Amino acid sequence: MDIDPAELSGSERYKLLIGGILPRPIAVVSTQNERGERNLAPFSFFNGVGGHPMTLMFCPANNADGSEKDSLRNASETGEFVVNVAPDAMIERIAAAAEALPHGESEFDFAGLDPVPAKVVSPPRLGGSPISYECRTRQILRLAEGEPGGANMVIGDVVHVYVDDGVIDERMRIDPASIDLVGRLGGFGYARTRDRFELRAGKAALEEGRRDS
Numbered sequence: 001m002d003i004d005p006a007e008l009s010g011s012e013r014y015k016l017l018i019g020g021i022l023p024r025p026i027a028v029v030s031t032q033n034e035r036g037e038r039n040l041a042p043f044s045f046f047n048g049v050g051g052h053p054m055t056l057m058f059c060p061a062n063n064a065d066g067s068e069k070d071s072l073r074n075a076s077e078t079g080e081f082v083v084n085v086a087p088d089a090m091i092e093r094i095a096a097a098a099e100a101l102p103h104g105e106s107e108f109d110f111a112g113l114d115p116v117p118a119k120v121v122s123p124p125r126l127g128g129s130p131i132s133y134e135c136r137t138r139q140i141l142r143l144a145e146g147e148p149g150g151a152n153m154v155i156g157d158v159v160h161v162y163v164d165d166g167v168i169d170e171r172m173r174i175d176p177a178s179i180d181l182v183g184r185l186g187g188f189g190y191a192r193t194r195d196r197f198e199l200r201a202g203k204a205a206l207e208e209g210r211r212d213s
Contacts, residue, residue, distance in 0.1 A: 010149050015186070018044075023183030023191040026086035027058045028094055030115070031074035032123045033104070038115055039070040040097045040107040040126065042086065044184035054158040056083060056133060062150040063100075070103060074123075075137050075154050082118055083133045083156070084126035088192055091182045120160040130167050130179045134160040 005013050018024070027046035032038045045059035060072040068076075075081045086094050090113070097107040108115045114127030118134050125132035135156030144150030167178040176193055183191045 014149075018184075019186040022185055024185075026094070026182060026184055027056075028084040028086050028097070028126055028129065029058055029060075029071050029075075030082045030084060030108075030123045030126055031071050031080070032078065033070070033074050034077055035104070036122075037104045038106045038108055038124060039074055040111070040113060040115075041069065041071045042094050042098050043071070046083070049155060055138065055155055056135065056158060057153055057155045058083065059151060059153050061152065062144070062146070062148060064148050066146045066148045066150065068152075072140070072152055072154065075156070076140055078122065079137045080121040080123055081135050081137065081154070081156060082121060082123050082125045083135060084129035085131045085179065086182050087128070087130060088180045088182050090128055091190065118160070119162070125162055130164040131174070132162040133158045134162070 003016070005016075008016075024044040025046055027043045028040065029043060030038065030040050041060070043058045043060060045061075047057060049055035049057050058071075060069045062072075063069055071081070093111045093113050096111040097113065099107065099110060101107060101110060107113070108124075115124035116127040118125050118132070121134045121136065125134070133156075136159055137154060138157050139155045141153040141155075142150070143152065163174065164178075168174050176196060179193075181193045183193065185191055
């Protein structure tokens with residue numbers, strides 16, 4: 001099947017993305033507005049950008065009425081946010097933080113999650129999350145400003161990282177088994193990082209594959 005995105009509805013284009021880009025890591029983004037009111041929301045359009053400079057991005061879509069979600073508005077107005085990873089032990093409460101609450105109401109309180117003071121930025125990190133990236137907003141790309149469901153990309157410079165002592169060694173290697181994260185699939189589907197395998201890349205991997213066939 002060959003598909004022209006221009007001939008599809010927005011929901012159909014969205015389904016093609018969430019059904020084919022799997023699994024997607026989950027950013028649990030904590031922000032606060034200029035009055036200090038806290039916000040927390042999960043986003044699965046998220047990834048690292050690069051190590052030099054150390055940057056990451058998350059992509060909050062506009063609300064159904066075309067207005068900006070609190071995470072986008074706060075990251076723009078205050079210039080700060082925290083990306084927390086999503087461990088399996090907390091995933092039900094993290095999913096609850098996706099609830100659309102009135103502006104200024106805290107998803108931390110709604111979902112029974114704990115805000116913990118960050119080291120460098122004003123928004124709190126998420127207590128219980130094994131890794132938190134404190135960020136300052138570098139750039140925001142509004143790709144469909146004011147449009148319902150319009151795409152946005154928030155790029156942040158990582159200015160501080162919190163990592164639980166038990167999941168990292170002296171060489172900055174993080175143990176994937178210890179952090180036990182959850183990824184997003186399509187619909188109501190999720191995946192756990194417990195199912196893993198190792199593979200050598202490049203020529204060696206091809207040669208090994210030939211021997212096994």
